[in-house]
Amino acid sequence: MREINDRFDGARVLADLNALRAIGAYKTGVHKPTFSEPHLRSLGWLAERLPEAGLAAAIDGIGNVLGTSAKAGPKLLAGSHLESQNHAGWLDGPLGVIYALEAARVINTDPAINGAVEVASWCDEEGHFGSFLGSRSFVGTVTEADIDAARDRSSGRTMRQALSDAGFAGRPRLQAEPGRHIGYLEAHIEQGDALESSGLKIGVVTSIVGIWQYRIAFTGEQNHAGTTRMAVRKDAGLALARFCVAIDDSFPALCGPRTVWTTGRITLEPGAPSIIPGRAEMLFQIRDDNPEVIARLEQHLQHMAAEATAQGRCGVAVERIRTGAPAKMTSAFQDAIEAASAAGAEGKSVRMPSGAGHDAQILATIMPAAMLFVPSIGGISHHWTENTADADIITGAAVFVETCHRLLTQAVAAR
């Protein structure tokens, strides 16, 4: 191991991350929506760096950047994404890409190591145009019709137009070559405060949680807010408020240790100050990595709705509109990250699920996959103040490079 840690360069990792931060800078973060000028410049920046790691660079027909190695031996795929949410943080995405680049620089140029790290930047992980379009294209589940239909949710620009504007139109879309990779490794900021609040440095991701989403609709009777007595009202908005509170009061006794639930949107109809809402709707989301927990909570939701309909003044209907698919991370890969943490992070690691979605869940559908997290200061995410201490960034990089080396060495040994 000594030779790897000797040649790994933490200062180079920080310099690269800061170079990407300077492209599309916004306050201390960045603003790089998918296919924006700074995003495209970041893709070009990466493509120019890849040869330093002995990789041939390509940007494909959906904006994925892929660096491929001609070196003999096993290949590990590693990466993340370069676009950002609007006015968001500098590390969400670039961290995993630069860790992969650093691992490739250290490993691919070392003739003593059998095998190579190949680097990927997946396009549009942040979902400006769709859901994981880049990584899904690579695993083969995006059709040309899907691309025809995709539009930027902010500007309305079609994906076809954006690809044409970027000069990517007509290029082939690269797809995974069956059997080429021993697996996929991705690093990311935690986006929560679990590591920081426990003084830990590395999160060994056990699974990426599934997202279940529900439309909960309340039907009352629209009426005049001045002339309708309180005793005869059927106020759908009030029924919704009571349901929200009832969820929050009853879920803790039924949920799993890391279940989270969120009411992100509420609509009252017609939404006028002088009209009692006749209809109300909430978008409700539950995340967990255990479908049994979800089944229990969903049954409880339906029970609450039936009870509210029977005993209250309004009808309540719960409709599932998105079904989660938790992705288990490969356990041998988790072991490798943990072992590398023992060496490079004083053993300050913990196994934990990822509450956020990542490209690793898409890659996991076709190959072994794993993720490691570094701490987020204050747990802040999707905001320009998102940050990680420089020392923690370097520790994470060291563990990442070490993990890549271990996975390739194990693959050689297993052959």
Add this chain to the structure above:
Amino acid sequence: MREINDRFDGARVLADLNALRAIGAYKTGVHKPTFSEPHLRSLGWLAERLPEAGLAAAIDGIGNVLGTSAKAGPKLLAGSHLESQNHAGWLDGPLGVIYALEAARVINTDPAINGAVEVASWCDEEGHFGSFLGSRSFVGTVTEADIDAARDRSSGRTMRQALSDAGFAGRPRLQAEPGRHIGYLEAHIEQGDALESSGLKIGVVTSIVGIWQYRIAFTGEQNHAGTTRMAVRKDAGLALARFCVAIDDSFPALCGPRTVWTTGRITLEPGAPSIIPGRAEMLFQIRDDNPEVIARLEQHLQHMAAEATAQGRCGVAVERIRTGAPAKMTSAFQDAIEAASAAGAEGKSVRMPSGAGHDAQILATIMPAAMLFVPSIGGISHHWTENTADADIITGAAVFVETCHRLLTQAVAAR
């Protein structure tokens, strides 16, 4: 009294109301937004009818229709409005105009009666362009700049454009002639179920309640709905739901007998399914005719907000954005309606406040004013199914005509 009741024609009242219903019909109701083609046609229809009642008709520069009498003696002003809410009922407005027309037909053409009823149709009572613009123009509180600024809340068409399209641009705006009228009388459907549920026929309006409106804002912390643990969330939407429920649980012990309160609009920011709302806002309204009740409830709201801020995870701020001005109806006029009800409605009347706003509250700022209600079937209002039994419409008209006669007779006697 006998001669009045003999000459009053209930069938003519129903025929006129149905003639107006046929203009801009929508299902069993009407769709006549202010300055729409059917609304303008309805104004023209009324202007053509007024001479039958011995009135000179004018449509003024804001779309008010006014019928003035050259007859000697006291003048009583009576009316309501002809535009409707979108896809709404046939009687909300036209009932009061046709009652006024019928009273004028019976009284003005009778040389034995000293005095006359003058008929008004106030423009835009329903607030498509503003708040009581027609009646407020008549009492002198609408400036030219107010008209410059007014726009149709649905289409965005300016009031200036609408007045020009209607051919009313450049006409003078008629204003109340000081001392001309002994007062103002308006009939309206109740828009609630108080009369129907008690088997009563006439509501003698004691006051028009004031509307107090509040913006209640909740400040939490926007964060990722997947990575932020429940224990550390500051969910502004959840704080709002708890506040709504707390209002509904605590107001009944503090409110007056007819207080009503409504949360008509809720906004969560940013309103995305995967983001914990960092900010939330509700539009909250209280109506009552007693400012002391409102003061007590407002103090309670502020107390609740301070307590929630101190003990909960989010900040809560209550801001009053509209202050109500309850309008007392003239008590001698109430007595006249009650006496007329004893004669024309078997005494089936009750004194009650109006929960809805009406032009009478504007006229009440410059002259004695009163209102009478007829029952609404099922209390339905602002919906095309709004209705009143034909027999109740006729009873209401008889009481209205009788009240006009009594008020004029009293005025003569008092001179």
